[in-house]
Amino acid sequence: MTVLEAEAGSAATTGASAGRAVLGLTVRLVRRGALLLALGLAFFAAVEALSYLATYPDAASRSTLAQFQDSPAVRMMQGFPHAVDTVGGFVVWDAGWFMQSIAAIWALLVTGRLLRGEEESGRAEFVLTGPVGAGRVLLAQTLVIGSALLLAGAAVAVTLTATGAHAGGAVLFGLGLAGFGGAFAGVAAVLSQLFLIRRRTTAIAAVALGAAYLVRVVANSDEALGGLRWLTPYGWMDELHAFREPSWTALTLLLLAPLVLAAAAARLRRLRDTGGSLLAERDGRPPRDRLLGGPTAFAWRATRGMLAGWTAGIGLYALVMGLLVEAVMDFIADDPSYREVLASIGWNVDQVVSSFVGMMGTLVGMLVSLHACWRIGAARAEESSGRLDAVLTRPVTRSRWLGGHLALTLAGAVVITCAAGLLMWTGARLSDSGIPLADVLGAAFNSLPVTVFFTGLAVLVYALAPRAAVVLPAALVFTAYLMETIGPGLDWPEPVLWLSPFHHLAIVPTEPFAAVSAAVLTVLGLALAGLGLLAFERRDLAGD
Structure with a gap:
């Protein structure tokens, strides 16, 4: 050789x-x-x-x-x-x-x-x-x-x-x-x-x-x-x-x-x-220096496109669900056995439209909660990219930075929920269901306390295990939703169903709003977020 x-x-x-x-x-x-x-x-x-x-x-x-x-x-x-x-x-x-x-x-x-x-x-x-x-x-x-x-x-x-x-x-x-x-x-x-x-x-x-x-x-x-x-x-x-x-x-x-x-x-x-x-990027474009005056303003600038995308996607889905109201009513009216199944999972079969809207409100709550987990993931991305190191060298505290992301997440949840409720009502109107706007908005906002709870949980997970900041909370959101929607029909035991935050909500508008449960979930979510802020103060920054 x-x-x-x-x-x-x-x-x-x-x-x-x-x-x-x-x-x-x-x-x-x-x-x-x-x-x-x-x-x-x-x-x-x-x-x-x-x-x-x-x-x-x-x-x-x-x-x-x-x-x-x-x-x-x-x-x-x-x-x-x-x-x-x-x-x-x-x-x-x-x-x-x-x-x-x-x-x-x-x-x-x-x-x-x-x-x-x-x-x-x-x-x-x-x-x-x-x-x-x-x-x-x-x-x-x-x-x-x-x-x-x-x-x-x-x-x-x-x-x-x-x-x-x-x-x-x-x-x-x-x-x-x-x-x-x-x-x-x-x-x-x-x-x-x-x-x-x-x-x-x-x-x-x-x-x-x-x-x-x-x-x-x-x-x-x-x-x-x-x-x-x-x-x-x-x-x-x-x-x-x-x-x-x-x-x-x-x-x-x-x-x-x-x-x-x-x-x-x-x-x-x-x-x-x-x-x-x-x-290649154009070199002649003038600099965009708006919303660079603070960490929260910059976080809004960096993630407003994400909010617009989630709002459009969930809103379109809600619109289609509103259009389905009439078809669902006809199907349930023609299928007595299916009405029995719906009754077993908590539907009021005498108020089919309201029950369907209530179920869609829970689904919207699940989707908005997933957005909240994703939005906290944006904070994780800012940290893993190294940009946060430069921010914290300025007179910006960790609590102020993460608190800004938390506030934008909750505000975004309200915006998406409102848009979904309005578009669902629009679809229902187009299908001639005649359900009032207040009932549809009530169903959409009914799950907002659950979103607050999972937002706080996502903040805590981000503070303790940053690499699981999106995956773990999102998996828990989806699991909790399945437990509530599928569990009763499969005769899962009550202690198992109780673990799902969705299980503690009323089915609005067929039932009165469960104010006590909503308040407890909201307080728990804010408490988890507070613990997350404290934990974040005490850990080192982590890259990918």
């Missing part, structure tokens, strides 16, 4: 070792979130399947679900009922869009953090000092993200199979779910090459996700527009029909899109420098 051959072999071995090191580092960065995603989606699928088996135990009760295809509002929200006489088909129709959205949101956030966030922090430069190219690093990172999504899809498939769904259909849905998330990971990967700032990359990817959902809404509003479903990954999932007459074209699109986008992102990565972008 010549010296040149020996050096070439050594370089190849070193390059392979560097590639494995990049893979290992990426796995370490995403493994916790990937595991939580897989467990969360699997748990949600299990709850949906078990509630279906309890609510629709026989073929006669399941046949009533088919009538939902006659409601444009239901089709726009959840798609056409397909194979809903099976466990798997129902879960895909009732909860598929939600699981797809969760997978896509996780994927685009993680992709933005790994690809653009690592460059913003300067850590990517250290990785690229080794014998590994930028394009290869990107492909390794997208490979890990894709594997995590496949893990989540497999977890859902195993769960559905265990609850009685057809195994082949469960595998197809799991693959489609992974491909759906991978498509938006690919979108975020491409955007990470175009834009310089991680926040902008994530925001545009989120807008793309929302636009994809809106295209699907339009496509499902009228059968004449059904061809539009092929323009959006949501439509591909609608066309997949995993549990009866599957579409291999839809599955191919779902699996091919992530590969094409990842390859495009890798190609674009080779065309730019590390720390740069293909779309």
Whole structure:
């Protein structure tokens, strides 16, 4: 062997070792979130399947679900009922869009953090000092993200199979779910090459996700527009029909899109420098120095786009739910067995509209609580990026800084709740339900004390375990919501249901507002926030 051959072999071995090191580092960065995603989606699928088996135990009760295809509002929200006489088909129709959205949101956030966030922090430069190219690093990172999504899809498939769904259909849905998330990971990967700032990359990817959902809404509003479903990954999932007459074209699109986008992102990565972008910022833009006079003003400036996005998303969802009121009334009137099920979980079947609005108010409370957890995560992002170190060198106390984030979070919760209530009432008016505005607003604001409670909990978690500042409180919010909405129908014991803060609220407007419980939850939330402020004063700042 010549010296040149020996050096070439050594370089190849070193390059392979560097590639494995990049893979290992990426796995370490995403493994916790990937595991939580897989467990969360699997748990949600299990709850949906078990509630279906309890609510629709026989073929006669399941046949009533088919009538939902006659409601444009239901089709726009959840798609056409397909194979809903099976466990798997129902879960895909009732909860598929939600699981797809969760997978896509996780994927685009993680992709933005790994690809653009690592460059913003300067850590990517250290990785690229080794014998590994930028394009290869990107492909390794997208490979890990894709594997995590496949893990989540497999977890859902195993769960559905265990609850009685057809195994082949469960595998197809799991693959489609992974491909759906991978498509938006690919979108975020491409955007990470175009834009310089991680926040902008994530925001545009989120807008793309929302636009994809809106295209699907339009496509499902009228059968004449059904061809539009092929323009959006949501439509591909609608066309997949995993549990009866599957579409291999839809599955191919779902699996091919992530590969094409990842390859495009890798190609674009080779065309730019590390720390740069293909779309350069304009140098001639005048400086924007508004809202830089204090930490709270700056926090508002940095997160007002987030508030606008959450308000628009939750508001649109509330509008569609308002449009569903008439369809829900007709369905319940025609299904005595379903009325019995609703009565078992606390509905007043003599006041169907008010009970439905009350349930939607609880759902809005859950979504606003998730926003609160996300909003406290913005404080964590400011700390992990190192910007907080510079702020605290000024005459700014830790309590003032974190208290500003807390105040903006609570104010944002009020804004979103008000917008959701108004838009839900607008949808209800358009469906000719005739429910008063005061009842809809009362239902929406009824869950605000729960949001205060979870906001305080998020502050405390941030102070004690900053790396879990979003994941842990958000998981508890979702678990508490499921306990309250699914638990009674599955005959869960009262001590278990009591653990959910939602369980202590009245169902407004069918019941009077539970002022005592609301006051207790509010006080507990503020107390938790106070403990969080004290704990934050006593710990060191932490990076990623």
